[in-house]
Amino acid sequence: MVPLSILDLVRITQETDARGALNNARDLARHAEGLGYRRIWVAEHHNMPGIASAATSIVIAHIAAGTSTIRVGAGGIMLPNHSPLVIAEQFGTLEALFPGRIDLGLGRAPGTDQRTLRALRRSPASADTFPQDVVELQALLGPPVPGQAVVAVPGAGSNVPIWILGSSLFGAMLAAELGLPYAFASHFAPDMLLPALETYRSRFKPSAQLERPYAMVGVNIIAAPTDAEARRLATTQQMSFTNIFRGARGVSRPPIDDIETYWTPTEKEQVMRMLARSIVGSPETVRDGIAALVAETAADELIVVSDVYDHALRLRSFELIAAAAQDVR
Incomplete structure (x- = not known):
């Protein structure tokens, strides 16, 4: 049986406020744990009245605290919105609290509109450095090297598993180049699914994290x-x-x-x-x-x-x- 995981949108509804949505997410995770789902992820979205997962790392902590075995993570963190050091510290803290259960999926989209992007103090050009930021984040989550001036505490040496998320060939090529697992967002961008998977698998280079390609496919069911x-x-x-x-x-x-x-x-x-x-x-x-x-x-x-x-x-x-x-x- 192919492993199943969950991407929870932490939906606010006409009858459920943000607190109710967050508690429903944790309740879903408890049920999913009993049903054998491998992981549950939440995504970073901003200025969206119907989604309560903007403070993604806090939501992950809330869900992980209510479960015991299921992996909990970000699907994903929109890395251009943040410094790699801040994300290393946040996810290093999560790994310290919930060892062996945290995933860090990374995307390069803003997760919002242009006006909110400016409110986040993000430059529209920040997505251009996404590959370099991923590499920097990997280093911050890895073991410190002699003479390293900036260390993520917690975070250094945690080796939180990093995933690359994508809906185009860009993410597929980056995941392949860095030897990272790849998750394709075919639940809202199905057109490029097969070309992206072929690109990822054909170009994959083994890494310390992953020996062979590992592709996760998003699907609405x-x-x-x-x-x-x-x-x-x-x-x-x-x-x-x-x-x-x-x-x-x-x-x-x-x-x-x-x-x-x-x-x-x-x-x-x-x-x-x-x-x-x-x-x-x-x-x-x-x-x-x-x-x-x-x-x-x-x-x-x-x-x-x-x-x-x-x-x-x-x-x-x-x-x-x-x-x-x-x-x-």
Whole structure:
């Protein structure tokens, strides 16, 4: 069975405030731990009313404190928003508190809009130094060398595993060059999935962290007892993506009976292109979808987004997904 992990969006909904979203994330992690999921990641987003994971390292600590074995990490930290030293200190601290359970996924996007980028005091050109910043961060998390003037405390010698995240060939090439595991964001950017995986695997150079390529594929999966119920639950995510194109990001909305009444034909085309690799349906549909995706991509691991509005139904979705994956042959 291909290992399963979770990317939790820490959604704020019409009925759940930020505290409720954070506690739901920790509750999901506890359930996922019992279901055999390998890791749960949260992502850095800023100025988004519907996502409560802006202070990503704090959210990771909150989730890790409520669990005992599942790996917890960032999927990801948007490194150009920060100095490598600050991230080394934050994740070194997390590793000291929760040894052997912390992952550090890195992306180069801002995780926000241009106005908020300026509020973060980030230069638009800071993404240009992303490769150098990754190397600097690796060094800060590694053992100190004689004469090293700046040391991350905690952090130095922790060797927190670093992942490169991507939705294009850039991340694939960087992960291959540095010999790092690679996670592709096909849950919202499916077009370049196969070329990126081929690039990563063909160019991979072994490193101290990783001997051979390791590719994780992001996928939206919404599971329910029937295909019809799953399709209805999926309207929450479809509305969220529609609102992105409208420039009207907000809190998560409950599912509706007929999504065609919500979006225009143009919006539908845009959203369905982004969600093209989603798997939505009954356990049998989910099983077949997982099997097809793994066969097509040879993924070493899947990281699942199950953007279901109701927390209890989201837990059920992840339970059905885990069961369906066990039946994949």
